[in-house]
Amino acid sequence: MDSDEDFGMSSEEDVLEDSENDNESADGTDFGIDEPEPDLGYTQKEQVKKEKKTFDTTFKVYHPDDIQAQQDDLIDEVNMILDIRKEDAAILLRHFRWNKERLIEDYMDRPRKVLEDAGLGPSTTGPPKLEVIRGFMCDICCEDEPGLQSFAMKCGHRYCADCYRQYLNQKIKEEGEAARIQCPQDGCKRILDAKSLDLLVTSELQNRYHELLTRTYVEDKEQLKWCPAPDCQNAIECGIKKKDLDRVVPTVACDCKHRFCFGCGLADHQPAPCDLVKKWLKKCADDSETANWISANTKECPKCNSTIEKNGGCNHMTCRKCKHEFCWMCMGLWSEHGTSWYNCNRFEEKSGSEARDAQAKSRVSLERYLHYYNRYANHEQSAKLDKDIFTKTEKKMISLQTASGMSWIEVQYLNSASHALQTCRQTLKWTYAFAFYLKRVNLTEMFEDNQKDLEMAVEALSEMFEKPVDELANPKLKVEIMDKTSYCNKRRVILLADTADNLANGAWEWSNGH
Template identity: 55%
Template sequence: MSDVSDDDYDDFEQGSDDDRFDDESYDVSDYGDNDGFEDVQPENNKLRPYEVPFEVLSIQDIQQRQNAQIDQVAGILGLSKQHVTTLLLHYKWNSDKLLEKYTDDPERVLGSAGIHLSENGGIDDIMYEIKPVPGFMCDICCDDSDGMETFAIECEHRFCLSCYKQYVSQKIMDEGESRNIQCPGTPCSLVLNDSAVRLLADDTVYARYHTLLDRTFVLDHEHLRWCPAPNCEYAIKCDDVSMKDLNSIVPTVHCACGHSFCFGCGLPDHQPCICVLVKKWIKKCEDDSETANWISANTKECPKCMATIEKNGGCNHMTCRKCKHEFCWICIGQWAEHGTSWYNCSRYDEKSGVEARTNQAKSRASLDRYLHYYNRYANHEQSARLDKELYLRTEKKMTQLQSTSGMSWIEVQYLAQASAVLQECRRTLKFTYAFAFYLARNNETHIFEDNQKDLEMAVEHLSELFELPTQELATRKVEVMDRTAYCNKRRQLLLTDTAKGLQEGRWKYQSDLD
């Protein structure tokens, strides 16, 4: 039923050390403080069914794309780069929408974006100046000192330089505004462009302003997303994925910082489970996991209204506080039929309790089913954390192997590779249980569970090997490498089959995907 039989493992024992990782290469340096190991795409650049093409962008790359888009639109509209930047910010960097609207009604577009064209039609960048104005009094601070420096944009709402600087600094540093910093005059809707901000802001504020511009550029583009890892400044570009595709693909991407995450929802890599089911599962776990075990062990449902009841005394005569139904705690049958024999209940098979017991059995079965998948999900989550801690000790083992077995640093890298694959497989297994919880039972589900079982067995075997004493690891290097390659292959087969099923619409779910 599964894609690879147990005999296939033996095939990995026949080659030399050099060809055991031909299927996929690894870079141990990629495995830092990330959540898992980064899949390196094959050298022939042929993507597997569960992979999506993506590009990692640095801040410099983002700024180059901004400038290229500004230059392109400025060439088409014949406006200055300052005005085009303001327009693109107003239209959330959607060039097509901007060009369409501008062609229909340029004056309305300029007005809505807070732009006033100069006498030259806005072709050249505007040069602002700071100057004193005789007899001027600032409307903000009411200062009328002689020689006081003032500033104004095209609307000529003039304020003292100190107040204008403080206003711009507050907008950028406190409010995080970069898209729409309007003139402080009332009423006025003109927007301060880059030249005005540069003149009014100090280096720290201006740097923050451009950081916010970079953020808006990424956030406004459907096919760009910031890496969610802490302190990471990279963005991911993924053109082939849109929100409507997320029920048929799990778009996992790998940042240059080493963090793997889903481009669709931003959560850490959750292959093979699709985004909507992962969100449902996480919410269900947060709501239910802490109380489910206690409820299962200490409560029963009222046979009439199905309210959950806790027994708070020794008597088996129960009265539901919600519907006032009286029943026997032992057999769930009606209490009236027990007469005076409450202390020796023998009514379990009587008709009066059959339906009640059936309903309760269904409720308990549903809870038991959830606990089955949750416990295995949580176990792999805990094992992954322990495996990650184990990786932190791997370098020490590698150093010991060098000194005791005479191996070089390159030769002991198989331990780092094994640790990386182990954690990646743990993460995949964890989300297979979230996915399986929502799958409807059919032949496809049986195949999925067979692949899941094969991967789980391979992971446990590799995990046992990895925890062997250092000296024994040296003598079993080939076996560790074989097991590592086999685990990785099993993971690929499971993800490939699941991805094909998503694309072909083969998977049926017990829950709506709304």
């Protein structure tokens, strides 16, 4: 994809819709940042063209072969236009950070200077090769024994092959250098090309050298970034620029399924923009002792003070001792969650008379931070617990097949529910960092309403998701879980679309968090 290609914004589809996706992997396979559509056991699905949403970003996934092919194509073009060796064309392109147009323009104006600046100065010898030269003595190791193999690039500075190999081993293995390996002679700026290196080193070092060259290709291009997932070798191309990161959160998804922000490389943090995420994470780190206390796995029952351990993602807690039902996040009565009294996501500001002196203001500031951090950390913890529960639920799914007579495909609704819980909790987690820095205006109340609706739906789904196998075998519960999964995904889309639209329009007003 050329650097001047228009990168617009794509959309997230309804969980029950199929449509064409602007985001593709390099082999042409559709791949967007939309959540993978769950298989709910339907045989027919309505084909509906999806509506564009502000919070989706257009991107493209490249595999290692695609990245190599891009480099080879550029090298072939420069080789053909300038009529120079492919190895030299590669060195020139790396010098110009793979900007083919600027390379050709500058080369046509002043070829000698361009070659010298790139490390391809005048040649004093023929093509590089291993040679045995009578009377040669290596200036590095001072060896001059007969039959000693030596090597020199076109600059003519000759050293024995063993010293050259040690030099290259240090540069590649220890220093991680590849694109700008210069002649060992002090002051010589001649760059070693790939063909010369192949004459000297083992295949293992050759492979490492080419891996490093490929890394420089991706790192040199502003629109390309490596997928940060462990052991993933794919790269993502995205046209979002740094100057746009205050009005868009460019979440992309690699073919390895890892979702991350193209702007900062962190895991998906929609709806919070990168600068806000950076500030929030720094604040959490600075208040680490408080954060550690808040994120502890145990709390006391608000009625009988018995110690209770959270062992699932659902926030509906029932004390085993006194049977009191309460919310893990706000410790309030669970009976009020799901009614108009639900206010768990909002922080109630104190009036001015309650915060007159500096100490009181400091206490209010801490309470406010703890309100948002507690909910942020809770959704992070719940997402991990939901994931642990689903690992165990895979065994349940096998039992469910036997108990209900459903096929393996038909029990995949639990997989869809688990995925929805993970994704929605990730979004909810970051809504609390987002809310911490929001100024309280009319838009804030609308945001909190959307946040509340999503949170209530997620808690309801989480509670259903943890039911035992004999209850999951009930066809009525299956339909309820499928419906709630769809509803959670829709509420997430509504929340993200609203926050993204207002972010793009500069409508949000921010505070310093106090």
